[in-house]
Structure formats: structure tokens, C-alpha cells
Amino acid sequence: MRAVSLKNKIEYHKGRLLLMEGAIIPGAEPFVFPGGDVGCLLVHGFTGNPSSMRPMGEYLAEQGFTVVGPRLKGHGTRVEDMFDNTYEEWIASAEAGLEQIREKSRTVFVAGLSMGATLALHLACSHPEAVAGVVPICGPVFMKDFRLVFLPLIRNFIKTVPGVGGDIKDPAVTESSYDQVPLPALEEMLKLCRLVKEELPRIKQPALIFAARDDHVVHPSNATYILERIGSLEKELIWLENSYHVATLDFDKEIIFERTAQFMQQHA
Numbered sequence: 001m002r003a004v005s006l007k008n009k010i011e012y013h014k015g016r017l018l019l020m021e022g023a024i025i026p027g028a029e030p031f032v033f034p035g036g037d038v039g040c041l042l043v044h045g046f047t048g049n050p051s052s053m054r055p056m057g058e059y060l061a062e063q064g065f066t067v068v069g070p071r072l073k074g075h076g077t078r079v080e081d082m083f084d085n086t087y088e089e090w091i092a093s094a095e096a097g098l099e100q101i102r103e104k105s106r107t108v109f110v111a112g113l114s115m116g117a118t119l120a121l122h123l124a125c126s127h128p129e130a131v132a133g134v135v136p137i138c139g140p141v142f143m144k145d146f147r148l149v150f151l152p153l154i155r156n157f158i159k160t161v162p163g164v165g166g167d168i169k170d171p172a173v174t175e176s177s178y179d180q181v182p183l184p185a186l187e188e189m190l191k192l193c194r195l196v197k198e199e200l201p202r203i204k205q206p207a208l209i210f211a212a213r214d215d216h217v218v219h220p221s222n223a224t225y226i227l228e229r230i231g232s233l234e235k236e237l238i239w240l241e242n243s244y245h246v247a248t249l250d251f252d253k254e255i256i257f258e259r260t261a262q263f264m265q266q267h268a
Helices: 006-018 054-062 087-102 115-126 146-154 183-202 221-229 253-267
Strands: 031-033 038-043 066-069 107-113 133-137 160-162 180-182 207-212 235-240
Touching: 031 054, 038 054, 038 087, 038 115, 038 253, 054 066, 054 253, 066 087, 087 107, 087 115, 087 183, 107 115, 107 253, 115 133, 115 183, 133 253, 160 183, 180 183, 183 221, 207 221, 207 253, 221 235, 235 253
Parallel strands: 038 066, 038 107, 107 133, 133 207, 207 235
Antiparallel strands: 031 066, 160 180
């Protein structure tokens, strides 16, 4: 059988599944905010959707930045749409967003929440000519939950586990995310983490790392691991003291927004 390139596989797989995806959840649509020559790609997290990044996008747009917030494959519709996802498809979704914002901006930064942060780090490594700086927010390159050891076994008997979304300290805020996690998609997310963990030393762009001390989804030790191993000469870790995992919607969101804007202004 003739070998199929990864690009063709993704395009074919995406085209086939696109017809099967459910309608986009209201508020989960991708967004574009036109602005100046400096832009920021905002990548949402695992089982979430662009709504978790929209307030950050609105703030950055008010500061004059161009902003693009893509929707990752299988996200923001229905949980069934994630069962056949591969981490390569999520990378392709993020790369499509990067291509879109490069058409609108001279200088591009990439920020992401949770798995979106992992994808942002990957884009910085794989597209160094396109990414001027990276802002990972509560991002994993490993998971410390001991139950993941049993994942290859239990996935033969259980299709989903309870969702990981909604880890927010502010009781007035809720996150739009799936209430279940498909185990095949979880395995793909772990593959992505392993890939990016190895890529960290090759990332040379300035990095602004955010981490919540009381993160109940991604262990905070990920932040210090990234800080110590990323190849960037200019790097900083900012601890968020009053937020949980979904920090872009939580009490410390203004810190993230303001420091990211300053970071981009400094390095543009």
C-alpha cells in the first residue's frame, strides 16, 4: 500500500470527521480580533474550547494586538468527537491558527492554557522562524497521577472518565468544557506531553511561564521543570497565588493578561 504523508492523513482524517462533528457549542467558536503588527495566538486546553481564552483575547485586542483563537479538532462540540482525535490533529489545528495570524501580523507570540500551553511550546520549537515568544499557562509536559499507569488496561473496559474542566477558584465563574474525558484522547495528550518534554531544550525564544500553586489538574512542578529545561536565555516563571487550573478565567486573570501584554511589547 502506498504510504500516506502525515499532512495528507490529517487532511483526509479531518475532512472525514468534519462531517461527523456536532454543532459548535454557543460561545465555543474560534475568534479573530484584528489589531496591529504584533499578534498573539491563543490556544485553549484539553476538552475545553476557545471560550477559556476569549477574555484574554479581548484584553490583548484592546491593547492593540492582533489575536487569533483557534478551535482544536474535536473540541467545543460534543465529547464523542474527541474519540478519534490524534495529537497530530491538535498540532495541525494550532498550526492552522499560526498560519492565519502570520497573515495578519509581522511579529507573532503564542500563548496557551493547559494542553494549549504544551501546543504553544511545540509551535515555538517546530516553527522558530514564526514564533517570537511563548507564554505557557498551567501547561503540562508530564502528568503525576498514578492512575495513568493503568490507562492501557482500563481503556479496554472503560471509554471515558469524569472531566477535568472547571477547576476554577472563583465561584462566580464556570468553564465551558466536556464533562467526560475519552481515554483514547487522554492517551494522545500524554503522547504530546512526552514529545514536548523532549523538545524543551531546543526552544530558544523568550518564555513567560505562568503556574497556579493550587492547580488540581496539572501538577505545579511542571512549571519549574519547564523553566529549568527550556533552552530560552530570557525566561521567567510567575506563580499565581489565587487561582486554580483554568487561570485565564480565575481571580489572577488580570495578572496573566497584563504581564503577557508587557512581555509582547518588550520582545516585539
